Amino acid sequence: MELPDGQDDITHRLDAALDGVALSAPSTTKFNQLVQLIADAAETPIARVYAAYISKPGNLSVRLGQSPSSQAALVKVALSDSAEADSPYEAAIKNVREGKSDAIVVIERAVGHWRVAGFVAARRPNDDPDIVPLERLSHALATRIEFVESTKDFEAPAGTRRARNAAVPVVAATPLEIDPRVLRMVRLAIATHPAVLLVGPPGTGKSTLIAQIRNEIAADPAAYGMTMPHEILSVTPDESWGTRELVGGESVDDSGRLRFSPGWVLEAISEDRWLALDEVNRADMDRIFGGLLTWLAGQEVVVGRTGPESGAGAIRLGWAETAESQVDGLEFLGAEDSGIDPVVYQAGREWRLLGTYNSLDAHRVFRLGMALGRRFRQVPVPAPEIDTFTRALTPRLDPLPHEIREGIASAITAMYAAHLNSDAIALGPALFLDLPSYVAAGMPSGAPAPELLSEAYLLSVGPLLARLEEDSLDALGVALSQADVLGDGWQWVRIQLRALA
Ligand SMILES: Nc1ncnc2c1ncn2[C@@H]1O[C@H](COP(=O)(O)OP(=O)(O)O)[C@@H](O)[C@H]1O
Ligand SMILES: [Mg+2]
Numbered sequence: 001m002e003l004p005d006g007q008d009d010i011t012h013r014l015d016a017a018l019d020g021v022a023l024s025a026p027s028t029t030k031f032n033q034l035v036q037l038i039a040d041a042a043e044t045p046i047a048r049v050y051a052a053y054i055s056k057p058g059n060l061s062v063r064l065g066q067s068p069s070s071q072a073a074l075v076k077v078a079l080s081d082s083a084e085a086d087s088p089y090e091a092a093i094k095n096v097r098e099g100k101s102d103a104i105v106v107i108e109r110a111v112g113h114w115r116v117a118g119f120v121a122a123r124r125p126n127d128d129p130d131i132v133p134l135e136r137l138s139h140a141l142a143t144r145i146e147f148v149e150s151t152k153d154f155e156a157p158a159g160t161r162r163a164r165n166a167a168v169p170v171v172a173a174t175p176l177e178i179d180p181r182v183l184r185m186v187r188l189a190i191a192t193h194p195a196v197l198l199v200g201p202p203g204t205g206k207s208t209l210i211a212q213i214r215n216e217i218a219a220d221p222a223a224y225g226m227t228m229p230h231e232i233l234s235v236t237p238d239e240s241w242g243t244r245e246l247v248g249g250e251s252v253d254d255s256g257r258l259r260f261s262p263g264w265v266l267e268a269i270s271e272d273r274w275l276a277l278d279e280v281n282r283a284d285m286d287r288i289f290g291g292l293l294t295w296l297a298g299q300e301v302v303v304g305r306t307g308p309e310s311g312a313g314a315i316r317l318g319w320a321e322t323a324e325s326q327v328d329g330l331e332f333l334g335a336e337d338s339g340i341d342p343v344v345y346q347a348g349r350e351w352r353l354l355g356t357y358n359s360l361d362a363h364r365v366f367r368l369g370m371a372l373g374r375r376f377r378q379v380p381v382p383a384p385e386i387d388t389f390t391r392a393l394t395p396r397l398d399p400l401p402h403e404i405r406e407g408i409a410s411a412i413t414a415m416y417a418a419h420l421n422s423d424a425i426a427l428g429p430a431l432f433l434d435l436p437s438y439v440a441a442g443m444p445s446g447a448p449a450p451e452l453l454s455e456a457y458l459l460s461v462g463p464l465l466a467r468l469e470e471d472s473l474d475a476l477g478v479a480l481s482q483a484d485v486l487g488d489g490w491q492w493v494r495i496q497l498r499a500l501a
Contacts, residue, residue, distance in 0.1 A: 013037050014141070018107065018114035021079065031077075032272070038077060038105070041140035042133035047233070051077040055331065060091040062334030064101055067267050069233075074130055075137060076101050081109035089118045096122050099152030103134055105141065119143045122150035176205040176212060177392040177429070179384055186213065189377040191225025195296050195353040197280070197368075200381035202464065203430030206356040209381065210234060210276045213354075226350050227323050233268050234276040237283035239366075243290050246283075247303050248315070260304045260315055260333060265292065269317075269347050272325040277355040286369040291317070296353070296375040307338030320346035360425070360464070383426045389416050392429045399440035404449050408439055411453060411485045418479035419461075424472030431460045454489030458496050465493075466500035473497075 017034040031051035039046040050073035052063040057080075064076045080088050092104040103121035107114055119138055124131050138145045186209070189196045198206040210232060218229040243249055248263040268275035291301035300318030307313075313332050320326045325348040332341045355376065357368070368376075384392075390413055397405050416432050419425055438456035439449060465473065473494065480490050 042137040044133040048074040054078045054080045054088045057088040057091040120146045123147040177388045185379045193377045195376045197355045197376040197378045199357045201360045203428030204381045231273040236278045241283040243288045258308045269325045270327045274352045280355040284366045312338045313341045315343045323350045324348040414483035414485045466497045
């Protein structure tokens, strides 16, 4: 038979991925290869694919809905090995019809052989961007999609629906210019400690560095003391976060029953992905960390119960002996009758909790208390020295006309240096790297370059400057005028700051 382009390949890879699934294995990472494959076929991020084993069709809704990452998924994969007895396909249709899932691929094993038993999706408008990956996937799997009417409203623009609180998979980034000793501390801290925080002023590349770490580990795990690559889930906490979001806690399900739902730490462990909390100081970590303090010290803690009944199974969080994370008893989390069986999450020896912390914001948002701060290795990521900054700036000068390139470059470098040398407001390169493109955009209007530069600086750094005390601004003004950049532009910037304050 003639197969569509790439079809043969994916069929083989699907067979291989499914053969690799040992359903009795405790760790949910057993689905990683399968999830990766489905995501590749749909050309969609892996965070948008979720796979679960369905032991009986009645469990489908629970198994496909119990974790935060399942809520962010566009495609859910239901694996079942009871094809002859009772297919979960009908249950999948019902689940999609009730608006609980966008699309479900049902994969069944009959007489030892896996096959795609069906693909069901909610009918969507043709201009819905999510339609494209679904069709690509159906093509790749050589399976027709059965579209059903769903109670879910697809009017909301794509993205807004799931964007809230969904974790972003960390993706590739251009290499940063960072002090080699900072990089060494990051590497060795991660190699030797379960929790590592990158601390520094805004714009020093902390968030980007997390993505770079992921890439470096993928290329050379041993450089970070690892035996294998690790994916990272990155989430930005906010002030509404409680222990429930971070670790997990009770919430009311569709039928009004209290159930434990795992938070990001448990979720990341069950996928054996590292968790990165970007800008941790946006949430009050001291208040919500709770039992995690003890856990980070190496001990097992109980983080909840499987049901409201007294004696319901404990949800335990501990550490595995193995490099990989393991989860046992996940099926008791959403079971009709929770029973007394425990659910055991064990972070692997190579599992890490990462975070970024904005030192300049610390007075505004939440500070880390001593007890919590001690649990993290805190690596300073300061604004880099001038040479390093210049290397980062050079490729950003391209949009500027040749004749002013050098002048603008040295003015920006002097501005960066003035900040670097002022205790009040050292800032990372990020805030200065966008200045050339603003100036370049304004040149055709005939506006003088120094005016454009002052405007670019105001737009980029102004909101941070507006929060400074008068005497810090005075000191910065002195440093800027000594460097003889901006000229009377600085006076103009200061007047504008009043409107931003
Ligand atoms: N040291 C650096 N070298 C090169 N580019 C940098 C550097 N620091 C920041 N940038 C640029 O600024 C962007 C934003 O940095 P980001 O990671 O958001 O900083 P932070 O999280 O520390 O505020 C980066 O993606 C990169 O383009
Ligand atoms: Mg950041």
